[in-house]
Amino acid sequence: MILIVMSDLALAKIIRKNCQKITSELICIDNDPFSAIEFIDFAKPPKLIFLQALLIGTNAFSFLDELRSHAELLSVPVILLNDLMSLKHLTPVELADYNLSAILNLDQITPDEIRKIVRETCRNSRKKHQKTA
């Protein structure tokens, strides 16, 4: 499953559409970060999370703090989709703590980049499962 947590539903649907072209994974959209966390708690950990920086009622980093507090969710790849939120207040060390796979700017990301990331992530996830098996 690929989870898209974004406050902007229209953009989330575009990202989902791009992902659907290259993967048969279930793609879920949630614009409420609190219900997204609850969903992750009850479902299997997603293979990839697209996370918008500015969320309804909170921001991506509060979401990530909650996500990374669970041992089994530490390794879930997260792509941060940054809008106008400034990341300058975070040092590289602090950003590294969040274990982000990539930080992409929403106004520059292209469908090809989205598909490339999804392809690579799904490939890495398959390799990891083969190793553990």
Add this chain to the structure above:
Amino acid sequence: MNAEVNGILVAAHDLRTPLCLMRQLALSMDFEKDSGAELEDTRSELVATSERALRQVDDLARLAELEKATILLEPVSLRAVCDEVEHELTPLFSFNHKQLLTHYPSRTPLVSAHREILRTVIYQFCLGAANYTGENSLSTLSILTHRGKIRVAVRDFGPSLPLGIWKALKTGWLERPLSLSLRPGSSGLGLYIASRYSLAMHAQIGAVRHRDGSTFYVDLAPSLQRSLFE
């Protein structure tokens, strides 16, 4: 100078979001693989997004005119204005899997207002509800009487209004756009436009904080002109 720069930044932020969306919509169009219906949906969404952005620009430009000119007030059918706004924004609510319900009294009095300016104020309130609330949420557009005034209120179920904004709105108008930090992507420009427009009409806007959302309202003077249908 700071206020001027701040105003420019706020306007830039609010116009950036629809442009970002339009770019992604255009990039997502695959003329080889998408069906005709999908392309048509994307095209409609592009047009709707650009029209909303153009409307925002027009509202901003009109702010400058309001400073210079005297606004003529006339009896306006509040019900008709609310119906127009509801009709215009229903597709946006549906697209975002949300709903806008209306509560009107059986007889809605005329109000003393400027029709276009009033429409903009109500539009901005409803647009906030469409954009900044959770999926499947229900917002309501109501007309009611409050202390001798006619109140149009939009109740939404999103993040509660920050206390600082609520205090600023208690004066009835905003001196400058204030960022609504819990409502992502919002520069507060819509609320600022609504407050300046209301001031021009001698109306007063305000807000009510709830645990599960906010109510934005504008209080208007009833028109003393008798309705033809009385």
